[in-house]
Amino acid sequence: MSDVKFGGTPPDTRTLYLSDEALKQGLDLLFFAARDISAQSAVPLAKASLGRAHARALHFIARNPGLSVAELLGFLKVTKQSLNRVLNDLLKDGLVERKAGMQDRRTRRLQLTESGAALADAIWDAQRPLLASAFKAAGQEAVNGFRKVLQGVIGQKGKP
Numbered sequence: 001m002s003d004v005k006f007g008g009t010p011p012d013t014r015t016l017y018l019s020d021e022a023l024k025q026g027l028d029l030l031f032f033a034a035r036d037i038s039a040q041s042a043v044p045l046a047k048a049s050l051g052r053a054h055a056r057a058l059h060f061i062a063r064n065p066g067l068s069v070a071e072l073l074g075f076l077k078v079t080k081q082s083l084n085r086v087l088n089d090l091l092k093d094g095l096v097e098r099k100a101g102m103q104d105r106r107t108r109r110l111q112l113t114e115s116g117a118a119l120a121d122a123i124w125d126a127q128r129p130l131l132a133s134a135f136k137a138a139g140q141e142a143v144n145g146f147r148k149v150l151q152g153v154i155g156q157k158g159k160p
Contacts (some may be wrong), residue, residue, distance in 0.1 A: 036130065038055070043126060048095075050093075053082070057087065058095065059120065061111065062117065062120040072087075072110060090116065097111050
């Protein structure tokens with residue numbers, strides 16, 4: 001793994017308090033993993049003339065049909081201006097529908113169109129092999145530990 005500054009052997013992580021170097025290497029790995037997972041979506045996104053921000057929005061809308069714009073903003077933690085640019089592209093391209101909420105007509109609910117679902121599936125199909133291979137190689141215990149670490153990073157046990 002030439003991208004990460006390991007200097008040979010990874011630090012001993014059995015200690016209760018990890019060294020700064022071990023924590024920095026963990027952050028390196030998070031950045032590189034996000035980069036490589038995102039890179040898998042390059043082909044389907046390029047065909048649709050969209051970028052990674054669009055892929056993130058599509059992912060959360062696909063996983064949470066009927067998501068409000070405010071909820072999506074909370075998931076993505078981006079500015080309203082950035083989200084509006086992405087949503088406008090997705091709406092214009094017919095990938096996402098925005099409908100008034102049933103209880104509160106002021107709330108805008110988002111869902112994928114058929115073509116939006118197809119694009120989200122194509123992105124997932126491109127990303128799945130990398131994740132599945134890594135999870136399989138690590139084993140169930142490591143995957144459970146990985147999930148605990150990520151949940152600790154986001155600061156809660158559920159959704160971000």
